[in-house]
Amino acid sequence: METNKTFALVSGANRGIGLAIATGLARRGVDVLLGCRDLGRGEAACATLQKEGLNVRPVQLDATDDASVSALALLIAQDHGRLDILVNNAGIGLDHDASLSTTERMRRTLEVNVVGVARLTEAMTPLLARSKRPRIVNVSSELSSFGLRSKPDWIYANFAMPTYQASKAALNSLTLSYARLLKDKGAKVNAICPGYTATEATNFMGTRTPDQAAVIAIKFALLEDDGPTGVFVNEAGELPW
Numbered sequence: 001m002e003t004n005k006t007f008a009l010v011s012g013a014n015r016g017i018g019l020a021i022a023t024g025l026a027r028r029g030v031d032v033l034l035g036c037r038d039l040g041r042g043e044a045a046c047a048t049l050q051k052e053g054l055n056v057r058p059v060q061l062d063a064t065d066d067a068s069v070s071a072l073a074l075l076i077a078q079d080h081g082r083l084d085i086l087v088n089n090a091g092i093g094l095d096h097d098a099s100l101s102t103t104e105r106m107r108r109t110l111e112v113n114v115v116g117v118a119r120l121t122e123a124m125t126p127l128l129a130r131s132k133r134p135r136i137v138n139v140s141s142e143l144s145s146f147g148l149r150s151k152p153d154w155i156y157a158n159f160a161m162p163t164y165q166a167s168k169a170a171l172n173s174l175t176l177s178y179a180r181l182l183k184d185k186g187a188k189v190n191a192i193c194p195g196y197t198a199t200e201a202t203n204f205m206g207t208r209t210p211d212q213a214a215v216i217a218i219k220f221a222l223l224e225d226d227g228p229t230g231v232f233v234n235e236a237g238e239l240p241w
């Protein structure tokens with residue numbers, strides 16, 4: 001089975017930061033599966049990249065759906081035999097959705113940002129275990145950092161997005177747990193913060209481009225064997241949990 005290639009799966013890759021991560025990895029020679037809820041949107045995203053000669057392929061992936069995730073694990077096992085890189089990028093934030101109750105916002109957000117990540121990670125673990133260099137990158141947010149949130153002079157000290165921040169704090173906890181659980185398999189499992197980025201999620205208000213946001217995720221997806229595991233980072237360095 002194509003041993004000299006590197007295979008990556010990026011969730012939520014049809015747009016925004018996920019698409020930029022997938023594009024950046026493909027430009028570095030990685031074969032990238034773009035996990036997309038809507039395959040049609042994935043095909044449209046891939047068409048542009050394929051014109052560049054990049055090895056990208058859209059795959060159906062809804063992180064909240066057991067059947068979707070198991071079907072994808074089977075497809076990767078059949079077509080590639082293993083997975084080298086998993087980027088858990090898919091994420092939502094519903095704190096500003098006034099049409100939903102707080103409990104409904106919490107339920108839906110945790111289902112994607114936490115349960116979805118656990119579901120996808122566990123389904124991909126047997127495939128990652130067959131890689132010589134398994135890497136998992138969880139796309140988190142510094143808004144969830146307890147260390148930063150407890151500093152009154154921190155730039156976002158006055159931010160409060162209860163469901164989103166709770167979900168990313170839980171994602172950080174998953175990062176540490178999987179880093180421990182997968183250590184024996186040589187895996188590096190890390191959380192990254194892409195920074196405040198202009199995407200649909202921020203109504204394009206962010207100050208960074210998706211390409212800038214993708215840099216740190218790509219770096220940690222391609223970590224060498226002497227790289228860290230179980231850390232939370234942004235472009236400037238390590239972040240407190």
Ligand SMILES: NC(=O)c1ccc[n+]([C@@H]2O[C@H](COP(=O)([O-])OP(=O)(O)OC[C@H]3O[C@@H](n4cnc5c(N)ncnc54)[C@H](OP(=O)(O)O)[C@@H]3O)[C@@H](O)[C@H]2O)c1
Binds near residue numbers: 012016139142206
């Ligand atoms: N933008 C920022 O400033 C910022 C800062 C820190 C962290 N982040 C994190 O970065 C990641 C990407 O965000 P973004 O800004 O690029 O947002 P975005 O443009 O809204 O993209 C989110 C992606 O996640 C997908 N998605 C949503 N629910 C899903 C599900 N159940 N299963 C699979 N995919 C699903 C979306 O698919 P559809 O198109 O089908 O909805 C979309 O592809 C998120 O985890 C976000 O929390 C963003």
